[in-house]
Amino acid sequence: MINVQPLRQSEPIHIENLRKSFHAPVANKEPHYIIKDINLTIKGGEFFILLGPSGCGKSTLLNLIAGFIGKTEGKIALGGKEIQRPGSERAMVFQQADASLFPWLTVRENVEFGLKMKKLKKAERHEISSRYIELVGLGGHADKLPKELSGGMKQRVQLARVLANDPAILLMDEPFGALDAMTRRTMQKELIRIWRQTNKTVIFVTHDIQEAILLGQRVGVMSVGPSSQITDLHDIPLEYPRDLSDPKVLELLGTIQNHFDE
Known part of the structure; x- marks a missing residue:
C-alpha cells in the first residue's frame, strides 16, 4: 500500500x-x-x-x-x-476535467503545477507527484498529454493534482x-x-x-x-x-x- x-x-x-x-x-x-x-x-x-x-x-x-x-x-x-x-x-474537483487541466502540460506537469507555484524544489515535486500519480492508478502515464487520456484518466489527473497540494x-x-x-x-x-x-x-x-x-x-x-x-x-x-x-x-x-x- x-x-x-x-x-x-x-x-x-x-x-x-x-x-x-x-x-x-x-x-x-x-x-x-x-x-x-x-x-x-x-x-x-x-x-x-x-x-x-x-x-x-x-x-x-x-x-x-x-x-x-x-x-x-x-x-x-x-x-x-x-x-x-x-x-x-479546501480544494474543488469539477465535473469536467478538461476545464481544469492544462492541455499543453503532461500528466506529471499538471500534477506538479501547484507545487511549482509553491516553489518546491524539482526533486521534491517529482517525489510528491510520483506518489499521487501512483495513488490514483496512473503509473506509467506520467509523460502523456491530456489529449492522450480517456475521460476517467483525466479525472484521475485532476484528483492527483488536488491531492498533491494536500488539502484537508x-x-x-x-x-x-x-x-x-x-x-x-x-x-x-x-x-x-x-x-x-x-x-x-x-x-x-x-x-x-x-x-x-x-x-x-x-x-x-x-x-x-x-x-x-x-x-x-x-x-x-x-x-x-x-x-x-x-x-x-x-x-x-x-x-x-x-x-x-x-
Whole structure:
C-alpha cells in the first residue's frame, strides 16, 4: 500500500442558518433565496453526500463552503474560523476535467503545477507527484498529454493534482457525471480507496441516489429549489465496498427515493 500521510488534520465544518440570494433585496418582499436556513455539521474525515435534484442549490452550497461566493445570511465556519474566501485547506474537483487541466502540460506537469507555484524544489515535486500519480492508478502515464487520456484518466489527473497540494477537504461537484457507467463505477471504487488511505474530508455533490449510497457515510437530502433546505439526513452504516444487490442497500434506496416521490 502506498504510504500517504495527510499533513493537515481535518476540522469540522459548521453551518448555521445559512441563506444565499443572488438578487438585490426588494422592499417589503421576501428575498429570492437559492438556499435557505441550512443547518449542518460535517465531521472531519467524513464522506458526506449532498443529494438533490438539478437546480436545488447543491453546487451553490459547495461553492459557499469553498469560499468562491459569499453568503447572504448565516454562518459557515471551518473549525472555529468563518469561511470568507478560498483557502488551501479546501480544494474543488469539477465535473469536467478538461476545464481544469492544462492541455499543453503532461500528466506529471499538471500534477506538479501547484507545487511549482509553491516553489518546491524539482526533486521534491517529482517525489510528491510520483506518489499521487501512483495513488490514483496512473503509473506509467506520467509523460502523456491530456489529449492522450480517456475521460476517467483525466479525472484521475485532476484528483492527483488536488491531492498533491494536500488539502484537508475535497469538494467534489458531480465529478463522475460526464463518465460512462463502467468508468463511473471504477472511479467510485477508486475514490473510496483514496479517501480511506488519506482520511480527507469529502463533500460530494450528486443527484444519483445509487451513487450517494455507494459512497457516503451520511447523505443530506436537499429539497427542490428555490429556498432549498436539507430536509433529511441519513446515516449509511454499511461496510465498504457496497453492493447494489445488498438488501440493506435496496432498503436505503427505497427510503431515500421516497423523499423525491412525495
